[in-house]
Amino acid sequence: MGTPDPGLRLTDVVVGYRSPRRWPLRGVDTVVVADINARAEPGTVTAVLGPNGAGKSTLLRSLMGLQPLLAGSVTLAGDELDGLPARERARRSAVVLTDRVEVGLLTGREVAELGRHPHHGFSSRLSPAEHRLVDDTLQRLHAEALADRRFSEMSDGQRQRILLARALVQQPELLLLDEPSAFLDVGARVDLMALLQAIAADRGITVVLSTHEVELALRMGDALWLIDGSRLSSGTADELIANGEIGRVFETAVTHFDPGSRTFQLRP
Numbered sequence: 483m484g485t486p487d488p489g490l491r492l493t494d495v496v497v498g499y500r501s502p503r504r505w506p507l508r509g510v511d512t513v514v515v516a517d518i519n520a521r522a523e524p525g526t527v528t529a530v531l532g533p534n535g536a537g538k539s540t541l542l543r544s545l546m547g548l549q550p551l552l553a554g555s556v557t558l559a560g561d562e563l564d565g566l567p568a569r570e571r572a573r574r575s576a577v578v579l580t581d582r583v584e585v586g587l588l589t590g591r592e593v594a595e596l597g598r599h600p601h602h603g604f605s606s607r608l609s610p611a612e613h614r615l616v617d618d619t620l621q622r623l624h625a626e627a628l629a630d631r632r633f634s635e636m637s638d639g640q641r642q643r644i645l646l647a648r649a650l651v652q653q654p655e656l657l658l659l660d661e662p663s664a665f666l667d668v669g670a671r672v673d674l675m676a677l678l679q680a681i682a683a684d685r686g687i688t689v690v691l692s693t694h695e696v697e698l699a700l701r702m703g704d705a706l707w708l709i710d711g712s713r714l715s716s717g718t719a720d721e722l723i724a725n726g727e728i729g730r731v732f733e734t735a736v737t738h739f740d741p742g743s744r745t746f747q748l749r750p
């Protein structure tokens with residue numbers, strides 16, 4: 483029997499930026515996305531889509547605990563994320579950000595091994611089983627060749643792969659990725675999405691990622707969260723295409739969305 487409320491559930495969530503509250507000023511919070519009611523299921527990949535400035539990163543950062551929710555509740559397998567002790571939250575959810583990560587002279591394998599630290603602190607040594615997990619994960623991500631190379635000497639795309647390995651080595655229930663394909667070439671973007679789907683399904687992980695790759699997300703995402711005009715609508719690709727939302731949000735004066743081929747094309 484599974485948990486009563488598996489996966490990630492957002493109820494009446496508002497995300498944005500708190501204004502400084504310094505007497506005598508009473509600032510007004512900046513709401514970026516309001517009234518979010520959505521869920522992401524274990525074993526699936528949910529892609530967060532929206533035009534520039536819609537609020538994808540703001541939402542992801544709020545789910546990561548890097549900034550407070552302005553309102554509402556987010557639960558993971560029924561447990562309020564904000565109520566979890568920091569250590570438990572760090573163990574159960576992993577994040578992959580595009581920001582630069584400074585890890586000194588560590589090798590790819592050593593960076594991946596950092597994923598075990600939320601489980602037993604920085605001082606302990608990894609068990610043989612954990613070493614095997616690190617090796618298996620690097621292999622699964624086709625990153626064995628990067629294992630002994632210095633992280634600081636890798637390309638952006640190679641670092642991204644190692645940071646994903648670190649997140650998976652953590653064996654999280656929830657994996658949050660902000661634009662994971664930002665540094666990847668077109669083939670690697672498709673590979674990454676397929677790999678994330680396979681790993682999510684194998685391990686029952688709830689994966690939520692933000693992306694500008696609308697066509698790829700429509701083809702491969704299990705579910706979509708579409709942000710526009712401070713509202714979030716969720717559904718499958720079929721649903722959001724059929725109700726016209728994809729075209730409404732992303733069409734421009736020169737491009738239109740063709741529902742048949744699920745691609746954006748130049749207007750005649």
Ligand SMILES: Nc1ncnc2c1ncn2[C@@H]1O[C@H](COP(=O)(O)OP(=O)(O)OP(=O)(O)O)[C@@H](O)[C@H]1O
Nearest residue numbers: 499512514532533534535536537538539540541694
């Ligand atoms: N620190 C901040 N304080 C106030 N507003 C902010 C702050 N950071 C971002 N914003 C605003 O929040 C809104 C959403 O930004 P966000 O970066 O979440 O969008 P995004 O969908 O990730 O955009 P992009 O696709 O361009 O990366 C924007 O209007 C942005 O100007």
